[in-house]
Amino acid sequence: MPIDRILLPIDSPGNVVDPGGLKNSTSGVQVALNQLKAAGGGRLLVPPGSYRLKSSGVVNNVQTAVKIDFGNVEILAQNPNDSPLFFTDETFTGPPGNATTLFQFHIPGGGSAFSQLKLTNLKFRGPL
Secondary structure, three states: OOEEEEOOOEEEOOEEEOOEEEEEOHHHHHHHHHHHHHOOOEEEEEOOOEEEOOOOEEEOOEEEEEEEOOOOEEEEEOOOOOOOEEEOOOOOOOOOOOEEEEEEEOOHHHOOHHHHEEEEOOEEEOOO
């Protein structure tokens, strides 16, 4: 059954969510999305703030921070009047020919990410 999951500030080894943008929040965002995956989908409610994401490796020849490999998910601002920002301050590098992305969407079985993924009231920024 799909659920709502609020992206709460966390600061524990290997699992950080920092809305102040000072610490790398990649692991905490991925943990929250994995919990939605285990529940069969749902909504990730993101409180106001700035969330730093960093590369977690190359997946399918794409330098990736966060991987979403399931459908029926919405990532949205908890407060629609204050859009949270996902950003990176690094230039992703990898073997020639690799693409780079903050979020990688892959729906197993060839489903369309556009019909199974929704992003609402969010901002994204790469390195300046």
